[in-house]
Amino acid sequence: MFSFHHVALSVRELGPSIAFYEIFGFEPVFRWQSDDGELSIVHLKQGEVLLELFRFRTPVDAPHTSHELSTDLPRIGMKHFGLKSEDIDIAAAHLMKLGLVEHIEIVEGRTGIRYFFVKDPSGLMVEVVEDNRKL
Template sequence: MNIAGIHHVAIIASDYARSKHFYTEILGLAVIAEVYRQERDSWKLDLRVGDGVQIELFSFPSPPPRVSRPEACGLRHVAFRVNDLDAAVAHLNDRGVPVEPIRVDEYTGKRFTFFADPDDLPLELYAD
């Protein structure tokens, strides 16, 4: 097997319009495609993150809540690489998005922090 990279991360939103606004207007991700799938009563929004990676944002009728904290088994969080962590934190704060205090990775010496999307999915900003 030869894995070349990550193609996409899929996220299911409880409120599609609210999450679409968050990922496009607050985080600034570009829309690649958006389609309504009638047979599933579901929206699918493809977003460009960078480096060819995408986020697929889905809506489904009445999705069950995600067990997130304390540390539940499964996907833990999505981490976004940023060039200027302080500017990214200020951008989120200016838009009313709470951000945890910046920490330093004890193994890499890189700075990082966490925040959450509208469904409380943990998201990380990691200084490049």
């Protein structure tokens, strides 16, 4: 009856955000802009999953607590989304080679996965996971 459809993100600028998510295999499939230019929407697709990017002419910054994982997790609301990698070591090396980040610390999670976080151009946290639990 139901299946996952999309995640919506408000971003500061579309160009850098689209380029960032293209690194992870997402491709732009839809664009729309309001007549007054106040709002632009882009849908990026990877497989059956959509990322819906909103870009407002006058964005409102996220609260300071959302800038770090340790202060964001206790706050009620959506935290981040995860992208799966078959080999997290290769994924981390690839992102560092592209200059996306200088250093990545891969964490052995309490739930049995390996993961790390990167921030997109708007500072939104994206988790990259290697999950071999076969859940």
